[in-house]
Amino acid sequence: MVFPPVRRLGPDDLPACVALALDRGWLPEEHKWALLLRAAEGYGVDAPDGGLAGAVVLARYGTTLASVGMMLVAARFGRRGLGRALLAHLLNVAGDATVFLTATTYGRPLYEKLGFRTVGRSATFTGRFHQKARRPATRPAVREDLPAVIDIDTAAFGADRGPFLRELPEFTTQLRVLETEGRITGYAGAWPNGNITVIGPVIALDAAGARLLISDLAATVAGPLRLDLDPDRDELPAWARAHGLRHAAETAFMVHGTWPPPGRRDQIYAPITVALS
Ligand SMILES: CC(C)(COP(=O)(O)OP(=O)(O)OC[C@H]1O[C@@H](n2cnc3c(N)ncnc32)[C@H](O)[C@@H]1OP(=O)(O)O)[C@@H](O)C(=O)NCCC(=O)NCCS
CATH class of the missing domain: 3.40.630.30 (Gcn5-related N-acetyltransferase (GNAT))
Incomplete structure (x- = not known):
């Protein structure tokens, strides 16, 4: 199956993102998606049968740090390389920035294949x-x-x-x-x-x-x-x-690039959301 290229998502894609999350048994989380699509950069691939086949969000903090969240591929399109294509696109967009994320056990193999390493844990x-x-x-x-x-x-x-x-x-x-x-x-x-x-x-x-x-x-x-x-x-x-x-x-805290960054990370007790940082 040939998928269209990765495209930038915007606030209008909110219903499709929510549908994708529900497809994977995640909560709808409209409020959080709306923030991410507004303040961060959403990327997605359209499904041939309508809606989104996959989506992911990149948040950039200046040019040195960035984070990835909401990595999702619709179950019917899983294991066909879409997750890898979306993540590779994001790493390319992020340039030289250190990129970090919290990974579920489902996402971890994919992130490891693209060079992420586990440096910590996050517990809910x-x-x-x-x-x-x-x-x-x-x-x-x-x-x-x-x-x-x-x-x-x-x-x-x-x-x-x-x-x-x-x-x-x-x-x-x-x-x-x-x-x-x-x-x-x-x-x-x-x-x-x-x-x-x-x-x-x-x-x-x-x-x-x-x-x-x-x-x-x-x-x-x-x-x-x-x-x-x-x-x-x-x-x-x-x-x-x-x-x-x-x-x-529990999720794994994973990093691509230099770690730790400057700053007093011991003063960060909780992220805005694990989908951001
Ligand atoms: C995790 C997820 C995004 C992967 O997307 P995908 O399109 O199925 O992944 P890909 O087909 O691009 O696979 C990329 C690589 O990861 C590996 N991989 C993907 N899912 C895997 C799994 N469940 N177990 C082991 N390896 C896996 C593949 O072997 C592939 O390696 P290869 O290219 O060398 O063959 C998808 O399974 C998903 O949406 N899961 C539910 C939501 C979720 O948990 N997201 C992660 C949040 S951190």
Whole structure:
């Protein structure tokens, strides 16, 4: 079967992306797809019988770092080279940037074939967060906080992800900042994914700051939460378990290119979404 060339996806492709996700048993995640198609670069291959045969999203952070997410090929077109073609296209577009992603066990063989190596793990914790009522230690972010938020984020992340951070006031249902001696030293957001509230990003100088941000966000969420953490740093996973969250899934953190990048990655406690960074 001959497929058309890879093409750039835009916001109009949202229904086709959702249909592709459903085809693979993933959640529809419209809110997240809409952000990715708006702020990142979606690429896809049209199916001969309508809709998309495959899709993937590349997010670029300046010229040095990029991430890959939402790698999907419709089941009926699997194992025909489409995944490889989409990923090869992305690596070409990313140029010299270090590219990273979190891989399910299904994606890992493909990524390894194209030169990605595993440098860590990401664990998904889900459930209702139980805690005693307490006074918030953080405050809601206001628009004027954005430059300071971008500054501390760039110092931690090692590249400018401003285009994504500027989307956060609209994308998140809550965005909070932590102040230490009148200076913003951490921030975190929460956003809706179907009936689950995802907590991310979480950036803080230390685990104590991250815990305050997460607790304050969780305090107003009645339903289930999702929090993606590094299971090899136990400061937060053990605490998350103690508050009722359970380890639901695990992915491999994989990299193509030089690693680690500059920046204080130990200050990144949770990604915006595992589909981004
Ligand atoms: C993972 C996925 C995108 C692969 O797409 P695909 O079009 O089937 O992959 P390709 O046909 O291009 O395969 C590329 C290479 O990976 C290997 N590969 C692909 N799927 C594999 C699998 N399940 N097990 C082992 N190897 C696999 C193939 O052998 C192939 O190598 P080759 O070119 O040397 O033969 C597809 O299976 C999918 O959408 N899965 C569900 C969603 C998912 O898990 N996505 C990954 C998220 S991280």
